[in-house]
Amino acid sequence: MATEVHMPKLGLTMEEGTIEEWKVKEGDTVKKGDIIFSVSTDKMTNDIEAEADGVLIKILVPEGETAPCKSVIAYLGAAGETAPAAGAPAAAPAAAPAPAAVPAAAAPTGPAAKEVHMPKLGLTMEEGTVEEWKKKEGDTVKKGDILFSVATDKMTNDIEAEYDGTLLKIVVKEGDTAPCKSVIAYIGNPGDACGAAPAATAPAAAAPAAAPAGGNTITVIGGGPGGYVAAIRASQLGAKVTLIEKDHVGGTCLNRGCIPTKSLMHCAETYETVKNAASLGITASKVEFDWNKIQSFRQGITDKLVGGVKGLLKMNKVKLIEGEAKFSGDKTVTVTKTDGSTETITSDKVIIASGSEPAMPPIPGIDAPACINSTQALTMDHVPASLLVIGGGVIGLELGSVYNTFGTKVTVVEMLPEILPAMDSELTKIVKNQLTAAGMDIRTGTSVEKIEKSRKGAKVTVKGANGEEVIEVENVLVAVGRKVDPAAINASATGLTTLEANDKMETSVPGVYSIGDANGKWMLAYTAMTMGEIAAANATGGDMTFDRKSVPSVIFLGPEFAGVGLTEDEAKAKGISYKVGKFSMSGNGRSLVMGQTDGMIKVIADTKYNEILGVHMVGPRACDMIAEASLALRLECTVDEWIDTVHAHPTVTEAMREAMLAVNKQCLHGANK
Numbered sequence: 001m002a003t004e005v006h007m008p009k010l011g012l013t014m015e016e017g018t019i020e021e022w023k024v025k026e027g028d029t030v031k032k033g034d035i036i037f038s039v040s041t042d043k044m045t046n047d048i049e050a051e052a053d054g055v056l057i058k059i060l061v062p063e064g065e066t067a068p069c070k071s072v073i074a075y076l077g078a079a080g081e082t083a084p085a086a087g088a089p090a091a092a093p094a095a096a097p098a099p100a101a102v103p104a105a106a107a108p109t110g111p112a113a114k115e116v117h118m119p120k121l122g123l124t125m126e127e128g129t130v131e132e133w134k135k136k137e138g139d140t141v142k143k144g145d146i147l148f149s150v151a152t153d154k155m156t157n158d159i160e161a162e163y164d165g166t167l168l169k170i171v172v173k174e175g176d177t178a179p180c181k182s183v184i185a186y187i188g189n190p191g192d193a194c195g196a197a198p199a200a201t202a203p204a205a206a207a208p209a210a211a212p213a214g215g216n217t218i219t220v221i222g223g224g225p226g227g228y229v230a231a232i233r234a235s236q237l238g239a240k241v242t243l244i245e246k247d248h249v250g251g252t253c254l255n256r257g258c259i260p261t262k263s264l265m266h267c268a269e270t271y272e273t274v275k276n277a278a279s280l281g282i283t284a285s286k287v288e289f290d291w292n293k294i295q296s297f298r299q300g301i302t303d304k305l306v307g308g309v310k311g312l313l314k315m316n317k318v319k320l321i322e323g324e325a326k327f328s329g330d331k332t333v334t335v336t337k338t339d340g341s342t343e344t345i346t347s348d349k350v351i352i353a354s355g356s357e358p359a360m361p362p363i364p365g366i367d368a369p370a371c372i373n374s375t376q377a378l379t380m381d382h383v384p385a386s387l388l389v390i391g392g393g394v395i396g397l398e399l400g401s402v403y404n405t406f407g408t409k410v411t412v413v414e415m416l417p418e419i420l421p422a423m424d425s426e427l428t429k430i431v432k433n434q435l436t437a438a439g440m441d442i443r444t445g446t447s448v449e450k451i452e453k454s455r456k457g458a459k460v461t462v463k464g465a466n467g468e469e470v471i472e473v474e475n476v477l478v479a480v481g482r483k484v485d486p487a488a489i490n491a492s493a494t495g496l497t498t499l500e501a502n503d504k505m506e507t508s509v510p511g512v513y514s515i516g517d518a519n520g521k522w523m524l525a526y527t528a529m530t531m532g533e534i535a536a537a538n539a540t541g542g543d544m545t546f547d548r549k550s551v552p553s554v555i556f557l558g559p560e561f562a563g564v565g566l567t568e569d570e571a572k573a574k575g576i577s578y579k580v581g582k583f584s585m586s587g588n589g590r591s592l593v594m595g596q597t598d599g600m601i602k603v604i605a606d607t608k609y610n611e612i613l614g615v616h617m618v619g620p621r622a623c624d625m626i627a628e629a630s631l632a633l634r635l636e637c638t639v640d641e642w643i644d645t646v647h648a649h650p651t652v653t654e655a656m657r658e659a660m661l662a663v664n665k666q667c668l669h670g671a672n673k
Ligand code: NAI
Pocket: 258, 361, 390, 391, 392, 393, 394, 395, 396, 398, 413, 414, 415, 416, 419, 420, 421, 446, 447, 448, 479, 480, 481, 482, 522, 523, 524, 553, 554, 555, 556
């Protein structure tokens, strides 16, 4: 009898799935555990394994089509066997008369009974305990009947039968625990063969990332947040790891990016707070700043963290080589060390984490001495009187707002119609208004035509809706993105023309991984770290995949701006039926105390399940608070589950719960927008 292949239920809220790709075609032989198709939902794409050996005799749901969870989408059977007639109800095959070629047998040597599995009810569930069997052996069961209840450390769920038939055999008794997807019972016709019973308390699956037998040597190129994390994790997983860094460990993040920017930003915020403290009854007679001390503070933080990373590498037995690595063969790198000597290293696996460099657009005069990149902008020996920023992206706005606070006249020139184009456009407008109110001149839809040296610094010709204009400034900060150069590490010597990687972080050359800025997926320190953990696990025998859906965006401005998941524009463009909930920070007590009420939380939820699809916010602590939203998206949380979670008072987090309430038109401290 043909075995049904079902659309899986991959999460609590999944109701249907779309066949993204059939990995096998009709007539192909498959083994239990082979990947036979990939299914996508609005949240994820998953490869699905065959649950039985056999030949794929019929595909019912072709690629691109959607089917409800647990419906039959294909049949597996013996070679030459035909699928049940089209139109037969999905649950019918068990009740259909046995085909002539397979006579019904009285002894349990008949057709194989259907397996009942311990379900996987959430991302983190590894095993479950059968709390109660709602049927006993010999009982007739109908598809959809509650068959048993399963308990995990988090919840108890009633589980429905997936087939009609007789409950032939219970393998895992009440109170016993079994791994997810293991067989816990059999359903079929009397006389069907029930497979060998696995031990009821089989040990949980082996740790995915144990080091392969025979040792495993890994070379990591680049000691930024991606590379140092990959090196530490690979070493923790038993590999012998060499990390090569040509400059300072910590990479762009600690030395030239996130951390120094946030150090300067902290000084700017403190300066601003002290200047504006009179309304709180706190006055200071002469508020000044000392730029040299600010620069020492910035460098001190970096030095402390770089030293900390070196200590972590040592503690984790990672061999650090200071020098520049270039591929000189297959998984072979030659390092030119800082002392001038060279060393060639061949290893089992290589993880490329060589980062990116600021990009320079082909604007005439861009090489003028007044033009600086973000690295130079962090280490200026004085605060310039005026600064024109090319690029209204993350770097341009963060650094522009720092200098604006310290008194520089800042003009931002962005060629697109809006700044921060990837963020929710409604909230971007709030941010733009606030930056403008703080004194920044933001020109969108404007291009830079040319830059000429001048006595003051540079004369920049810009062209916008009102025609051309020349703006003379002391410095021009070029912040138009970053670029990756595979030739810088001679990647072709290991067979690579690009450093792109799949979601397991592996490049087109097996055993060579690429993470962080280098692979160009996301140029963010925190995605680089996650990718480092994934590459290290996969290079040591594990199987981890990068989850794009829960990656937050954070922009450290005054106010902070953060988001995760779909923006309203994206939901619209995808034709998703969605609801919106909004809450103004002016209704949040803690924000009022902090004097930061010009902000908003905006939630996008799907209309069918009330599932949270996106959370976007402008306001105090937004870049910290977004973590709760990332977790919600990762766990496929609904608006109602978020609302059911008590939030502490008085905190800014209450505003997020209010925005969730607004989705349900039940906002308590504001209008239901
Ligand atoms: P970006 O891609 O964020 O922004 C560059 C902007 O420049 C874009 O809006 C683009 O339209 C504009 N642009 C490009 N060419 C232009 C031209 N000729 N004239 C005018 N405008 C032009 O790149 P950005 O700001 O340099 O940042 C680089 C990377 O570093 C990004 O991937 C960013 O996400 C990351 N980063 C992240 C931070 C965070 O998470 N807080 C902080 C700083 C950087």
